[in-house]
Amino acid sequence: MELKELKEPIADIKNNTETIINVSGFNVTFGETRVLKDIAVSFYERQVNCIIGPSGSGKSTLLRSINRINEGTDQIDINGMISFKNTDIYGKDRDLTLLRKEIGMVFQRPCVFPRSILENVVFGIQHHQKLSKAEKLEIAETQLKAVSLWTEVSSRLHEPAHSLSIGQQQRLCIARALAVKPSVLLMDEPTSSLDPVSSRVIEELMSELKKEYTIVLVTHNIAQAQRISDHLIFMCEGKVIESGDKEKLFCNPDKIQTKTYLKDEYCDCNQ
Amino acid sequence: MNRKLTNAVFKIFVWAAMAASFGILLFLISVLFWKGFGAISFDFLFTPSSNFGAEGGIVYQIVGSILLIVFATLIAFPLSLGFAIYKSEYVKSSYVQNITDTLIYGLNGIPSIIFGIFGLIFFVNLLNTGISWFVGSIILAIMILPTIILSTYQAINSIPDSFRENALALGLTKWQLITTTLLPRGLSGAFTGLLIGLSRAIGETAPIMFIATAFSGVTIPVGFFEPVSALPTHILALAQQATNPQALQNAWGTSLVLLLLVLIFSIAALWRRVKFSKIEY
Ligand SMILES: Nc1ncnc2c1ncn2[C@@H]1O[C@H](COP(=O)(O)OP(=O)(O)OP(=O)(O)O)[C@@H](O)[C@H]1O
Ligand SMILES: [Mg+2]
Numbered sequence: 001m002e003l004k005e006l007k008e009p010i011a012d013i014k015n016n017t018e019t020i021i022n023v024s025g026f027n028v029t030f031g032e033t034r035v036l037k038d039i040a041v042s043f044y045e046r047q048v049n050c051i052i053g054p055s056g057s058g059k060s061t062l063l064r065s066i067n068r069i070n071e072g073t074d075q076i077d078i079n080g081m082i083s084f085k086n087t088d089i090y091g092k093d094r095d096l097t098l099l100r101k102e103i104g105m106v107f108q109r110p111c112v113f114p115r116s117i118l119e120n121v122v123f124g125i126q127h128h129q130k131l132s133k134a135e136k137l138e139i140a141e142t143q144l145k146a147v148s149l150w151t152e153v154s155s156r157l158h159e160p161a162h163s164l165s166i167g168q169q170q171r172l173c174i175a176r177a178l179a180v181k182p183s184v185l186l187m188d189e190p191t192s193s194l195d196p197v198s199s200r201v202i203e204e205l206m207s208e209l210k211k212e213y214t215i216v217l218v219t220h221n222i223a224q225a226q227r228i229s230d231h232l233i234f235m236c237e238g239k240v241i242e243s244g245d246k247e248k249l250f251c252n253p254d255k256i257q258t259k260t261y262l263k264d265e266y267c268d269c270n271q
Numbered sequence: 272m273n274r275k276l277t278n279a280v281f282k283i284f285v286w287a288a289m290a291a292s293f294g295i296l297l298f299l300i301s302v303l304f305w306k307g308f309g310a311i312s313f314d315f316l317f318t319p320s321s322n323f324g325a326e327g328g329i330v331y332q333i334v335g336s337i338l339l340i341v342f343a344t345l346i347a348f349p350l351s352l353g354f355a356i357y358k359s360e361y362v363k364s365s366y367v368q369n370i371t372d373t374l375i376y377g378l379n380g381i382p383s384i385i386f387g388i389f390g391l392i393f394f395v396n397l398l399n400t401g402i403s404w405f406v407g408s409i410i411l412a413i414m415i416l417p418t419i420i421l422s423t424y425q426a427i428n429s430i431p432d433s434f435r436e437n438a439l440a441l442g443l444t445k446w447q448l449i450t451t452t453l454l455p456r457g458l459s460g461a462f463t464g465l466l467i468g469l470s471r472a473i474g475e476t477a478p479i480m481f482i483a484t485a486f487s488g489v490t491i492p493v494g495f496f497e498p499v500s501a502l503p504t505h506i507l508a509l510a511q512q513a514t515n516p517q518a519l520q521n522a523w524g525t526s527l528v529l530l531l532l533v534l535i536f537s538i539a540a541l542w543r544r545v546k547f548s549k550i551e552y
Pocket of ligand 1: 030035053054055056057058059060061062073074220
């Protein structure tokens with residue numbers, strides 16, 4: 001049955017979009033602790049797919065399994081299936097470089113390399129294709145405009161990226177990820193280390209980006225999920241409790257735990 | 272004792288300790304300058320020695336010492352860099368980490384005369400190389416390996432993991448991650464370690480006196496397996512003829528030249544440390 005799902009992507013009736021990433025029977029164990037338990041969930045193309053849930057519920061672990069950045073971790077054991085555009089991400093001869101080129105990631109804390117702003121934007125893409133100076137500038141302009149950072153930094157492209165504010169650095173990180181031309185952007189609490197104004201800027205950016213990219217967003221912030229998500233996944237203690245349309249989960253959830261969490265930010269999954 | 276008094280006593284003690292060590296250093300350096308300065312001249316630096324060093328200059332000793340440490344660098348630097356990268360980026364098991372740590376610290380703790388004896392037995396006798404400056408370079412390289420490895424490893428290991436994750440998430444290969452992100456910082460650590468190691472290596476007598484140097488009749492070597500003369504062993508030879516005032520004078524002069532070379536390395540290491548501590552990660 002799972003295989004059938006892969007061959008015929010499920011159509012989301014309301015938004016009429018297709019799934020791009022499908023997770024099924026997915027388990028992750030760190031040493032003795034099972035962190036993800038039999039996860040089955042789908043992410044929809046060109047939507048903001050939002051994963052919410054209390055701390056330690058395995059949101060980051062799930063997200064980091066999608067681009068296989070987890071793999072370096074000590075004593076990690078992964079089994080199950082994640083497919084991307086109907087191909088197995090954990091397939092035997094999957095090229096990690098190509099996978100991560102297709103599926104970009106933005107982390108909780110912005111991390112700029114000790115180089116200029118321009119060099120940071122092209123840091124990833126320049127390893128995938130040879131770029132002339134003019135092409136680098138062109139890419140930097142396009143991507144910095146896409147994250148609405150261009151007007152702020154166009155005159156100081158050669159200054160160190162560290163000189164930017166934290167909010168600007170995070171947008172630079174998004175531009176850097178976009179420059180590689182992914183189709184999916186994984187974002188792990190991208191606004192949680194930012195001030196409210198910078199957070200709003202990034203939220204607006206995500207709503208803009210979803211026209212071209214699939215976004216998988218992990219957030220602690222229920223209000224943020226309500227503002228920008230299309231598809232909502234509620235996780236608790238390593239399990240997906242409920243997933244579906246944002247309106248459905250906020251207004252009329254199937255599970256009582258979902259209702260309690262969205263209302264009171266409280267979760268007792270074993271009840 | 273009340274707290275104020277304890278504080279004052281402690282302060283005085285710390286100050287005295289610092290003043291004492293600084294004073295001893297200053298005393299040594301000024302004696303060397305005072306005694307050695309008169310011996311140094313253009314001729315002294317650029318002519319060969321004669322009469323077992325009592326007359327003439329030390330040009331071959333300077334060339335020999337520099338040759339020894341240049342090749343020690345060529346051997347030790349790439350090895351240490353590779354070792355440090357491997358230890359930091361590829362060794363996952365903490366058991367293997369402990370073994371390499373023990374190895375490195377153990378190597379660092381071996382007295383230098385043991386290196387000399389090892390070189391004598393292994394290279395000169397067993398491999399039949401004869402007295403050779405190149406063997407001396409190898410032994411000095413082994414001796415400074417731990418210093419360079421540790422300082423490189425610490426530099427690389429102190430780079431936060433977020434840089435590794437960010438680079439990999441952009442689709443860089445591990446090799447690209449190493450060359451673009453880890454090596455620049457690692458190299459800077461390696462250079463600092465190298466300079467510290469060299470300032471030690473250039474002054475060592477014990478590891479090279481049996482295997483690499485001869486006291487007289489040596490010129491500039493043309494092959495790998497020939498002896499050289501070096502500054503520290505020359506000082507030893509001159510000190511043994513201390514009854515000859517001319518030889519003693521030259522011993523002071525040679526010591527001062529050696530000290531100046533060490534100072535150059537130390538100051539360069541210090542300068543690097545100050546300059547590169549400003550790079551933020
Ligand atoms: N490298 C690791 N080694 C061992 N355990 C880990 C590791 N990474 C995560 N865990 C454990 O896995 C569980 C899930 O962690 P995860 O980071 O996925 O949670 P999260 O939902 O993202 O939490 P938060 O909202 O606080 O970021 C936690 O109990 C955590 O302690
Ligand atoms: Mg997390």
